[in-house]
Amino acid sequence: MTLLRGDALSAAFDRGSAAYDRLVAASPGYHAHLRRSARRLGLAEGGRGLRVLDLGCGTGASTAALLAAAPHARITGVDASAGMLDRAVAKSELAGVAFVHTPVEELADRLRPGSFDAVFAGYLFRNLADPDRTLELVRGLLLPDGRLAVHEYTLGPSPVHRAVWNAVCSVIIQPAGRLAGDADLYRHLRHSVARFDTAPAFAQRLRRAGFAGVRVLPLPGWQTGITHTFVGRAAAEAGRRS
Template sequence: MTTATERMKAAEVTEEFDLAAPAYDRLVSRSPGYHRDLRASAIRLRLPDRGEGLLLLDLGCGTGASTAALAREYPLARIVGVDSSEGMLREARAKRWSDRVTFRRARAQDLTPEWAGEALGGPADAVFAAYLVRNVPDPDAFLAGALALLCPGGRMALHEYSVADSAAARAVWTAVCWGVVVPSGRVLVGRDDLFRYLWRSVLDFDGREALLERMGAAGLVSVASAPMPGWRYGITHTFVGARP
């Protein structure tokens, strides 16, 4: 029997993000701490010198909220946002950015070291992926592929929901989704398919320990996680690791 998550993936999650793109920033603005949490995860990359001379890949950049968090913390880095949704990228590109920030359309799970060499001039110093690993068809293949995009010693941060280890976190997540997220999506987008998928996909996804194990199995070292404060505690986490 397929899960709700698998059914939505078969129906193309990217198309749902295209439809939601014009309203997406208004939706996330209703989530207290959303942008602050992205900045916290960016800080947890612990990159030196405000990113001077570094190349950062923001995989699954969406409308650019995660890109903005990276640009704020590492204003001297070159940042490339990547997303498969043209609608989300259209919203991201419409914002004001420094000339150090660019965007490309691609499926993050399809990127290769050869692509990095041709498109970027070489491997990245850091990979950031917010709310992405849960949405790719094969998380293990994605993590291995993202690791291959890094230079030796390069760092990775996953900013992700993970509630499987906590009954309390699952209950809070469900209450927030059905009390705020799904109704808001229905009003602002005109349909709630993506937001019901969001709720279910988090419940179906790895717990914190399981995701750390995935990262280690993919070849990342020094893997660790840290929670977010407030109502997101036990729900939203930063997961970090590095390429040997």
């Protein structure tokens, strides 16, 4: 299968936006895991005085998780899908968030270097044509020593993890997507995970991009070995070189 990229993927998310919240809510632990990953940013004092970027915010599930972890932070949500972003903007609980409609590849044209103390990215990097370039952009948007947390489907090294993912997709995720009229989007979900980095490989990608103190943290439930939180900091030396 050819994965959806760029405008084609944004259009698929536009079409799937109406059913998206309902489908993810049916996934055990989905929202709790996002909240756990957001807490792993370790923002002190509820994020008071901090600027936080929610990269690939979608319908705002990750934004809500950030608000729970850092209610006093100034949060900016960015997404390439107008349909998904419209759903986020319409949620009253996210009224204090600034939302920006732009592909991540164009962030450098919309946001100043060193604009953020922390960046959160949920379910984003496996959807990108060039994740290394995006990591470089993210590092530039962070202040030196700024924090990054990535919440992503990244399979563990055991063949069992891949087998569980494929079984869950075959029996639950893809049938639900077909019923919602979003077969292409959820077929993309399955194969984008299967073709993306394993958890150790993505950790190495972060280190190569100039992030220090990278840790890979597991999540519980059926997602064990399938979904991970990656945390790190923009290395001050790398930030000065850029």
